[in-house]
Amino acid sequence: MGYWQKEETMSLDEKKVLQGERLIQTVESVYKNVPFYKKKxxxxxxxxxxIKSIDDLSKLPFTTKQDLRDNYPYGLFAVPMEEVVRIHASSGTTGRPTVVGYTKNDIDMWADMVARCFTAYGVTKKDIVQVAYGYGLFTGGLGAHYGGEHLGATVVPISGGNTKKQIQLIEEFGSTVLACTPxxxxxxGESMRNMGIDPRSTNLRVGIFGAEPWTEEMRAEIExxxxxxxxxxxGLSEIMGPGVAFDCEEKNGLxxxxxxxxxxxIHPDTLEGQPYGKEGELVFTxxxxEALPLLRYRTRDLTSLQGGTCSCGRTLVRMGRITGRSDDMLIIRGVNVxxxxxxxxxxKVAEVAPHYVLIVERINNLDTLEVWVEAKEGLFTDAIKSLEKVEKHITSELFSLLGLHVKVKLVEPKTIERSEGKAKRIIDKRKK
Structure with missing residues (x-):
């Protein structure tokens, strides 16, 4: 598997010089154009x-997801809106999304980065790439789409869902690459088996999987x-989208x-920098x-970094698999919850009490979320129709907010465990 660009094999000194030059330009841009950063x-x-070199990075302020929300929608943009050609967004804790913008150059650069990733996977212009990530405000679909086209591959933009159609196109279009959540x-694959199709009989040879945490065991199962x-x-939308980091053929870190x-x-509590090999919170600058150049953005993802030259020949630093998050976010089928x-x-629902628990399970290899909510006194003595009406209402409201189908179950009063400390809101039954 070859390299897409010479930057993948730069020496450490070359890399530091390039990063330093680009950091200086970025800091000047945000200081001049983003009041938030100038004040910080x-x-x-x-x-x-x-800021004279990359070694001065630690002098700069951190940025958090809350900072994006506080400056909603365009307050952190470093260019005028007439230079922004694309908007993406991700959902936030209150329903207010974090908004990201791209200039034409940002879009071209993003496509170039994703093509770099695809090349590392052995994808070429001869491949047919079926993109089954969601299209829209979510960055996955269009990120993979533009990267595949930039590489010269044939892209099938089917988006997520509609599994029977996915399988039909894999067979009839001869798709060789599948891009979706693991x-x-x-x-x-399991749906193919249920339809009497051997999943190994298709032309598929490479899968490009992301948007949710997954283990080496799941990789082996998929393969x-x-x-x-x-x-x-x-990747993450605040930084760019898919293409921030990628596997090589060694499969030994991204x-x-x-x-x-x-x-x-960094250490998520002290914010002190951590050496290679030490786990902590991942931060990106x-x-x-051009449109949204974030300084020291705290991703909340927990991982470690590994330096040195990889067996594949790349000198780009490697990050380990994400082991968890320093906050309580769940990722369900690529959606942040x-x-x-x-x-x-x-x-906002008068008939229920503010006591709930989220039950996460993996059923047929798909993550599911069920929400148990305590009904108020008296609701259980009403007709079953009353319960169903409230459940349907909450289900509908959650779908409007998350874009995700969540099963809602009303339970009797005082059945959800109380806590004097932090409430245990999440019961995760997925295999670790």
């Missing part, structure tokens, strides 16, 4: 001239079921595209983005 830096007694790939190479892709995103690992989002819906 002034409060810390920092001026752009204080749990959906397993579901597609065995579909007879493909299952490759990992990592290479971070360090010429665009400078990674750090964007050094090439916070307990506080659920709570925001429940608290």
């Amino acid at each position: 830096m002034q409060d810390m007694g920092i001026e752009p001239g204080d 749990s959906y790939a397993l579901y597609i 065995d079921l579909l007879g493909i190479q299952a490759m990992n892709i990592y 290479h971070v595209n360090e010429d665009h995103f400078v990674p750090e690992i 964007c050094v090439t983005k 916070f307990p506080s989002q659920i709570e925001s819906v429940i608290l």
Whole structure:
């Protein structure tokens, strides 16, 4: 498997010089164009001239998801709106999304990065890439789509869901690459079996999977079921979308595209930098983005970094699999879900009490979310229709907020365990 660009094999010195030059330009841009960053830096007694190399990165302020919400929708953009050609967004804890913008150059650069990832997976212009990530405000679908086209591959933009149609197109179009969440790939494979189709009989040879945490065990299961190479892709909308980091043929950590995103690992409580090999919270600084160049963005993802040259020849630093999050976010079929989002819906429903629990399970290799909510006194003595009406109402409200079908179950008063400390809101029954 070859390399897409020379930056993948830069020496450490070359990389530091390039990152330093780009960091200096980025800091000057945000100081001049983003009042939020100018104030943050002034409060810390920092001026752009204080940033002389990549070694000065730790002098800069952190950025959090809350900062994006506080500056909703466009307050952190570093260019005028007439230069923004695309908007993406992800849902937030209160229903207010975090909004990200892209200039034409940002879009081109993103496509280039995803093509770099695809090349590492052995994808070429001869491949037919079936993109079964969701299209729309979610970055997965269009990110994979533009990357595949930029590489010169044939792209089938089917989006997520409609499993029978997915299988039909895999067979009839001869798709060789499947891009979707890993749990959906397993579901597609099992659906093939149920339809009497051997999942290993298709032309599929590579899977590009991301948007939710998955284990090496799941990778092996997917590869065995579909007879493909299952490759990992990592990204988040605030930083760019898919293409921030990628597997190589060694499958020994994800290479971070360090010429665009400078990674750090910090202690999530003390915020102190951590050395290679030490697990902590992943932080990214964007050094090439024009519309939304975030400084030291706290991803809340927990992982570690590994330096040195990989057996594949790349010198890009590698990040381990995400082991968890420093907050309580769930990822269900590629959708970010916070307990506080659920709570925001429940608290508006007069017939229920503010006591609930989220039960996460993996059924037929698809993550499912069930919400148990306590009904108020008296509701259980009413007709069953009353219960069903409230359940349907909450289900509908959650779908409007999350874009995800969630099963809602009303339970009798005082049946959900109380806590004097932190409430245990999540029961995760998925296999670790």
